[in-house]
Amino acid sequence: MNVAEWEARAAAARERMAASGTRVCVCSGASCMVSGGDAVLEATEKAVKSAGLEGSARVVKVGCMGTCSQGPLVRLDPDGVVYQKMDASKAGRVIDKHLKNKALLRESLLFAGPAEPGVERPSEHPFYARQLQVVLEHCGRINPEDIDEYLAVGGYRALYKALSSMSPEEVIGEVKMSGLRGRGGAGFPTGLKWETAYRHVADHKYVVCNGDEGDPGAFMDRAVMEGDPQRILEGMAIAAYAVGADRGFIYVRGEFPPLAIRRLGIAIEQARAAGLLGRNILETGFNFDIEIRIGAGAYVCGEETALLISIEGRRGVPRPRPPFPAESGLWGKPTLLNNVETYAGVAPIIERGGEWYSTIGTAKSMGTKVFALAGAINRTGLIEVPMGITLREIIYDIGGGIPGGRRFKAAQTGGPVGGCIPEQYLDVRVDYESLVGLGSMMGSGGLIVMDDTTCMVNLARYFMEFCMDESCGKCVPCRVGTRQMHLLLSRICGGEGTERDLALLEELAPYCREASLCGLGQGAPNTLMSTLRHFRDEYLVHIREKRCPAGECAMAGAPAGVR
Amino acid sequence: MAALEIFVNDRKVACESGATVLQACRAAGVNLPTLCHFKGLSEVGACRLCLVELEGSPRLAAACTLHVAPNQRIRTDTERLRRYRRMTVELLFSERNHVCSVCSANGDCELQELGYAVGMDHVRFPFLNPICNLDASKSEFAIDHNRCVLCTRCVRVCAEVEGAHNWDVQGRGFLSRIVSDLNQPWAESTTCTTCGKCIDVCPVGALWPKHKAQGQFEKRPEFVSELIAKRGRGRP
Ligand SMILES: Cc1cc2nc3c(=O)[nH]c(=O)nc-3n(C[C@H](O)[C@H](O)[C@H](O)COP(=O)(O)O)c2cc1C
Ligand code: SF4
Ligand code: FES
Numbered sequence: 001m002n003v004a005e006w007e008a009r010a011a012a013a014r015e016r017m018a019a020s021g022t023r024v025c026v027c028s029g030a031s032c033m034v035s036g037g038d039a040v041l042e043a044t045e046k047a048v049k050s051a052g053l054e055g056s057a058r059v060v061k062v063g064c065m066g067t068c069s070q071g072p073l074v075r076l077d078p079d080g081v082v083y084q085k086m087d088a089s090k091a092g093r094v095i096d097k098h099l100k101n102k103a104l105l106r107e108s109l110l111f112a113g114p115a116e117p118g119v120e121r122p123s124e125h126p127f128y129a130r131q132l133q134v135v136l137e138h139c140g141r142i143n144p145e146d147i148d149e150y151l152a153v154g155g156y157r158a159l160y161k162a163l164s165s166m167s168p169e170e171v172i173g174e175v176k177m178s179g180l181r182g183r184g185g186a187g188f189p190t191g192l193k194w195e196t197a198y199r200h201v202a203d204h205k206y207v208v209c210n211g212d213e214g215d216p217g218a219f220m221d222r223a224v225m226e227g228d229p230q231r232i233l234e235g236m237a238i239a240a241y242a243v244g245a246d247r248g249f250i251y252v253r254g255e256f257p258p259l260a261i262r263r264l265g266i267a268i269e270q271a272r273a274a275g276l277l278g279r280n281i282l283e284t285g286f287n288f289d290i291e292i293r294i295g296a297g298a299y300v301c302g303e304e305t306a307l308l309i310s311i312e313g314r315r316g317v318p319r320p321r322p323p324f325p326a327e328s329g330l331w332g333k334p335t336l337l338n339n340v341e342t343y344a345g346v347a348p349i350i351e352r353g354g355e356w357y358s359t360i361g362t363a364k365s366m367g368t369k370v371f372a373l374a375g376a377i378n379r380t381g382l383i384e385v386p387m388g389i390t391l392r393e394i395i396y397d398i399g400g401g402i403p404g405g406r407r408f409k410a411a412q413t414g415g416p417v418g419g420c421i422p423e424q425y426l427d428v429r430v431d432y433e434s435l436v437g438l439g440s441m442m443g444s445g446g447l448i449v450m451d452d453t454t455c456m457v458n459l460a461r462y463f464m465e466f467c468m469d470e471s472c473g474k475c476v477p478c479r480v481g482t483r484q485m486h487l488l489l490s491r492i493c494g495g496e497g498t499e500r501d502l503a504l505l506e507e508l509a510p511y512c513r514e515a516s517l518c519g520l521g522q523g524a525p526n527t528l529m530s531t532l533r534h535f536r537d538e539y540l541v542h543i544r545e546k547r548c549p550a551g552e553c554a555m556a557g558a559p560a561g562v563r
Numbered sequence: 564m565a566a567l568e569i570f571v572n573d574r575k576v577a578c579e580s581g582a583t584v585l586q587a588c589r590a591a592g593v594n595l596p597t598l599c600h601f602k603g604l605s606e607v608g609a610c611r612l613c614l615v616e617l618e619g620s621p622r623l624a625a626a627c628t629l630h631v632a633p634n635q636r637i638r639t640d641t642e643r644l645r646r647y648r649r650m651t652v653e654l655l656f657s658e659r660n661h662v663c664s665v666c667s668a669n670g671d672c673e674l675q676e677l678g679y680a681v682g683m684d685h686v687r688f689p690f691l692n693p694i695c696n697l698d699a700s701k702s703e704f705a706i707d708h709n710r711c712v713l714c715t716r717c718v719r720v721c722a723e724v725e726g727a728h729n730w731d732v733q734g735r736g737f738l739s740r741i742v743s744d745l746n747q748p749w750a751e752s753t754t755c756t757t758c759g760k761c762i763d764v765c766p767v768g769a770l771w772p773k774h775k776a777q778g779q780f781e782k783r784p785e786f787v788s789e790l791i792a793k794r795g796r797g798r799p
Contacts, residue, residue, distance in 0.1 A: 320625060472736065474607070478736075
């Protein structure tokens with residue numbers, strides 16, 4: 001495909017989308033699918049057909065719309081009206097009432113509940129109004145299985161801009177200027193990483209996308225893979241051009257429902273067929289192709305060195321760095337490895353400029369971040385916010401606060417290797433440095449909200465168990481340290497802990513953090529350390545009074561009548 | 564290779580570029596405890612006993628996998644490092660079922676020596692007492708997982724020197740186990756050549772010749788290192 005053909009195809013796709021009348025978008029995100037999205041899709045298609053509306057409405061399957069707690073969802077574009085908690089019969093009523101009779105089906109409007117009416121214009125509701133969607137701008141709006149829809153919304157314009165009018169140095173310069181930092185957890189400056197990979201001369205280089213997302217409750221990357229896979233491919237192609245790579249891999253967690261892998265596969269095939277992957281892309285002489293690699297679900301394979309070893313077909317175990325992958329990665333060649341969300345942020349940066357991106361967020365954490373809201377919060381789901389927003393705004397304005405009138409206790413960020421943030425820090429600005437300052441971390445975007453029924457000692461025990469089970473077993477501090485810490489925490493939760501156990505825990509935690517080989521062992525004590533920092537009294541009550549203040553731990557050693 | 568200088572505990576030490584900090588330290592007579600390191604085999608940085616403090620870096624680094632760089636400043640003997648080394652040895656003793664009195668390697672055991680070296684007078688952590696197997700199916704040798712410290716020396720010597728790759732690691736974390744072939748009884752391995760190199764490199768009594776009783780077994784680790792050196796492969 002050359003430029004003229006590509007532009008013509010995008011224009012035709014735009015016209016087709018505009019001419020199809022109302023787009024009945026049915027969410028096929030993971031959460032909506034679990035709650036019956038399949039049946040809704042089928043019923044919607046049937047209803048449109050039997051109402052004879054095929055000429056003026058088109059049913060489209062789209063990715064996650066964000067308000068997962070209200071699913072299954074159906075949105076009617078261009079009106080922008082969203083209907084919640086759909087089932088087959090309600091979907092039929094939506095088509096009848098909204099499309100045929102041009103009236104709102106009020107009882108099914110988004111966020112309609114016994115106490116409050118639904119919203120007519122979701123974009124004005126705080127859930128969406130407080131967000132800023134860059135990475136997710138097309139997710140939930142276009143059909144992820146149709147490259148034409150991606151082209152229609154401006155897809156691959158950034159790649160063409162880079163290939164036709166920018167040198168690799170200029171692309172890297174733009175990414176550096178944007179201030180983009182790795183969204184996979186560590187927050188390393190993306191431009192610097194690209195520059196390192198660019199500087200290392202080799203006959204082959206690789207670009208790898210980390211789609212191993214293994215934090216319990218996190219689904220940011222999966223939502224992008226399912227909802228806008230072309231965006232990831234475009235970002236990877238731009239990166240490959242910048243660093244001089246000719247081959248790419250996307251490493252996807254094998255435990256995911258097959259949807260993400262299937263859609264990525266379809267996206268790659270369609271991009272190849274359109275000449276946007278493969279040889280001589282857009283007739284600029286640039287060659288780049290991408291393959292999918294499916295991991296077997298070990299959490300540690302999300303760690304970059306283990307991931308690369310796993311792609312090579314060996315046992316996925318981390319190795320010491322340096323050398324960093326950008327110097328020596330896959331098969332010893334310079335390899336650029338970034339997270340899904342990082343790549344998905346690249347195209348807008350190239351298209352609108354690094355400077356534009358750098359105006360979003362804070363001085364050191366620029367741009368936006370996607371979070372998966374989970375736990376004791378009214379509106380669970382997928383959100384994208386500008387960095388620097390406060391935790392309170394996320395939890396109360398966007399998330400709608402704590403259900404059942406209960407009290408907020410803490411929020412866990414950074415997954416099992418992250419930490420918790422207690423109530424007194426609700427006004428903390430969410431950026432890389434502030435969260436680390438509180439003993440937690442940004443992580444990849446999981447945000448679990450806990451109310452006063454959660455025991456913080458048990459939380460530490462739970463995440464320690466996760467790390468213990470997922471430890472690769474290579475280094476001693478993590479392999480045996482997590483096991484010992486889990487044992488000691490279990491004793492305390494069971495009412496059999498002593499102050500000596502607590503002292504041992506406080507000795508093991510910094511040891512495991514500082515002596516372990518990779519980020520898993522280094523991060524494993526984080527929840528323990530942050531709960532000890534903010535909720536030490538809860539530990540002491542477990543030990544001294546054999547009592548669990550939150551009422552979550554069953555105390556074996558408790559005197560009769562005390563729980 | 565070019566010569567360069569680093570500072571070990573404020574002392575100037577000359578070394579070759581490309582050397583590891585462990586090599587530089589040992590050449591200069593600075594001792595560092597090691598367990599997974601074995602002269603001639605690839606380095607894995609797994610036991611974390613050789614950790615050093617590196618000026619300008621918030622992280623501790625394993626000397627066996629850290630390469631020297633001009634004017635690098637290393638500390639090998641701080642209070643924190645000594646404490647952490649002792650904890651590593653304690654954790655290793657707590658992990659499996661180490662009963663020296665019935666072990667063929669008693670008296671010639673690197674774990675025992677490490678215990679003395681780091682001043683471990685007792686183990687403060689609960690003993691974990693896992694259930695471990697013993698594979699005595701092979702007529703010459705046996706492997707007792709109760710004594711294994713997962714240093715992976717056997718895995719590496721078998722793959723890198725003998726070229727057989729009989730040994731590998733199965734499972735993960737605390738449940739990791741060294742396995743023969745695809746977890747078959749050792750006697751049924753189709754790759755094992757019965758060369759015995761794994762027996763000589765095992766730092767403890769996990770791999771041993773069956774005809775040796777308690778405390779009788781003398782290992783010859785130098786033999787394997789010399790063999791590698793003579794072949795002109797591997798690390799010095
Ligand atoms: C135990 C462990 C698990 C990790 N899991 C992931 C993951 O699932 N996805 C991810 O992108 N990064 C993960 N990381 C971080 C990666 O090692 C790496 O830093 C990241 O993918 C780099 O991309 P970025 O710079 O774009 O963030 C993990 C790190 C550790 C230590
Ligand atoms: S820290 Fe844990 S996961 Fe990482 S190398 Fe050590 S044992 Fe493996
Ligand atoms: S000898 Fe360096 S980590 Fe084991």
